């Protein structure tokens with residue numbers, strides 16, 4: 001008997017978890033390690049136990065349940081996160097975890113014993129909305145972040161410390177982290193591409209690299225009427241040229257290079273005063289690591305030239321430097337094949353956002369399955385994905401787990 005996803009069961013769980021931390025008007029607030037996050041965790045653990053899974057919690061509060069296989073050893077892991085941003089949707093992260101519960105339920109119902117164990121995981125503080133950095137739990141679990149450092153991280157709003165909050169909600173465990181035989185993550189796209197192209201499934205090839213750079217320009221305030229252009233040291237002009245250069249870099253490179261000036265401040269900020277100081281940030285992203293490095297080098301080189309021409313002093317510092325992550329090409333092929341077998345249109349695509357999966361990619365075969373997001377919206381209470389797409393993505397996940405874990409009834 002081929003195990004099949006039950007839409008009613010799957011959507012029932014989506015709704016049940018969506019009620020925990022629910023906001024008036026839709027969406028959820030389950031910021032990491034808050035009472036709402038604890039309630040979500042308690043619900044998840046009880047679902048895992050009801051499915052007959054053994055439940056584990058590590059020292060950073062990651063939760064995983066294991067359904068045993070015929071053989072002991074590394075499980076095929078399905079995972080994501082159940083924390084949210086303050087005004088989050090009910091699908092972001094939750095889908096990967098609830099899809100995992102549905103996989104296990106379908107295997108149970110079909111009476112299938114897989115050869116290797118199957119694990120379902122929820123990682124602590126993927127969002128980074130209350131504690132920075134994001135992907136904290138999966139990063140610690142896979143050795144990219146240092147546990148002791150993460151336990152001392154203060155909330156950005158001063159509302160607590162990771163280690164103390166883990167103790168408070170009762171999720172500082174002592175189970176040893178595991179490296180799975182393979183890692184699969186089902187997630188909403190959080191972007192507009194699948195919907196716009198009418199494609200049902202995204203076979204995610206990797207996560208694009210991210211370079212954030214902050215620029216500060218120091219010039220001199222002066223009278224906007226009496227100071228000739230050639231005699232100014234206008235920090236605002238330099239900042240505008242840097243911002244336009246970022247835009248030009250993206251235009252010259254073309255997709256997938258993107259550039260965003262998210263912070264732009266000039267002071268004193270008066271209509272008739274030449275600005276003496278400017279601060280701006282540039283977010284550059286690309287799936288090609290070398291192209292991303294080149295883009296950042298061009299931006300910094302040009303920024304220095306603009307400042308020198310204007311007689312201003314430029315300082316700059318990196319706020320983030322993440323190299324692109326490539327998922328396992330053969331596993332991505334299998335995602336694509338699994339979708340086609342179910343007669344679902346599928347597209348290979350990079351992820352624009354970061355995900356727990358990228359922490360696993362260096363250590364085990366890893367892939368992701370995207371389903372369309374209505375209007376590309378996420379981190380928004382209006383976030384929505386169609387039931388048919390959620391079911392389709394979960395069925396692909398289930399078929400892949402059967403394939404990888406060795407299912408026979």
Ligand SMILES: [Zn+2]
Nearest residue numbers: 081092093126
């Ligand atoms: Zn997410």
